[in-house]
Amino acid sequence: MEQFFASCPRGLESVLAEELASLGARQISPAEGGVGFAGELETAYRANLWSRVASRILWKVTSGRYRGEDDLYRAIRAIEWRDYFHVSRTIRVNVSAVQSPLKSLEFVALRTKDAVCDRFRDTDGRRPSVDTARPDVRLHVFLTAADYTVYLDTSGEALFKRGYRRDGGEAPLRENLAAGILLLSGWKPDQALLDPMCGSGTFLIEAAHIALGIAPGIRREFGFQKLESFDAKLWRQVRERSGSPAVASPLIFGSDVNRSSVESARRNVREAEVEHEITLAQGDVLSIAPPAPAGVLVANPAYGVRLDDQERIARFYPTLGDALKQHFAGWRACIFTADLRLPKLIGLKPAKRTPLYNGALECRLYVFELVRGTMRREKDRGSKAEGRE
Ligand SMILES: C[S@@+](CC[C@H](N)C(=O)[O-])C[C@H]1O[C@@H](n2cnc3c(N)ncnc32)[C@H](O)[C@@H]1O
Secondary structure (H helix, E strand, O other), rough: EEEEEEOOOOOOOOHHHHHHHOOOOEEEEOOOOEEEEEEEHHHHHHHHHHOOOEEEEEEEEEEOOOOOOOHHHHHHHHOOOOHHOOOOOOOEEEEEEOOOOOHHHHHHHHHHHHHHHHHHHHOOOOOOOEOOOOOEEEEEEOOOOEEEEEEOOOOOOOOOOOOOOOOOOOOOOOHHHHHHHHHHHHHOOOEEEEOOOOOOOOOOHHHHHHOOOOOOOOOOOOHHHHHHOOOOOHHHHHHOOOOOOOOOOEEEEEEEHHHHHHHHHHHHHHHHOOOEEEEEEOOOOOOOOOOOEEEEEOOOOOOOOHHHHHHHHHHHHHHHHHHHHHHHHHOEEEEOOHHHHHHHHHOOOOOOOEEEEOEEEEEEEEEEEEOHHHHHHHHHHHHHHHOOO
């Protein structure tokens, strides 16, 4: 059995753990920023192809204790690297650390590369070249205060690069973060889904792929294909075991106030081959009518960095809250933002708030249940209050 670590956006570890369990992973242990698991190489192939939430699947080569760079150099040089990849492959080394006493992670990367190359010189008489932009093989070194772990990256390009996004639009979400938010939202593929601020369409495409049982990695290649252990027959079998659609025709709707965003969503939706599952339109979230009597609304409004943007957004939230109350009774609204003022300004009490990270940025997923009766009572209270004034 091999040991792996699947990295993911912070806050999605429990969703990823569930996903990995459903893919046959064993000894699942969530940690900060990812989930450790055990399995055969086939498990790693499956996780790369099917995980909607993981950023990378790393395969553990070695681990131990260290005090300085020399300990790392010796341990990494002791590995028979030619068993893992051919000397003609290009390489890149990444280092990350939590509380490591070592001063320069760049120096650790350099020593790791030297150790691998020196080993290859011993065994093959030549060394692999470095390619930082498009390496064939990526090595990851992870350091804690006293321990190191060396991994080979079985993913290659990060898994959120699904290969369908042609058009970015304004601040698009990473695909695995969008998928994780959908999984946290409680949306079921037989319910209507609406993103009324859809931008480049990330939520919509991820939702359509979930509903249709399409593997997120079906259009791309992976790092494990360049390793010596690559088993092409096994990989073909893993790919052939396709998913089954959860529903025949999902109800997925997207709109955006900006015409060029709708156009970019349309291009991406076409590229992802889900144009028959998604209905797109131009419209303002403040005035659109719900496309179904009930469902899940998911959105990630822009959050301002500059002060004038923040002020504009602070004026927008109360109007968004009013629109949700007036038009979307019966829906659940899931709003993802870095703006922690949102619940107060939107005037609704979140049923749930989940801390999530978008890169280093701390965000929240706020879930609002727009319960029909409550909304009516609030409206009544509102009109009575207005009547009194
Ligand atoms: C941060 S982007 C959303 C990005 C999207 N989740 C993606 O992955 O591409 C916010 C979007 O909200 C849209 N927007 C802003 N105000 C809006 C409004 N009043 N009604 C509808 N859309 C609006 C913007 O045009 C922009 O595309």
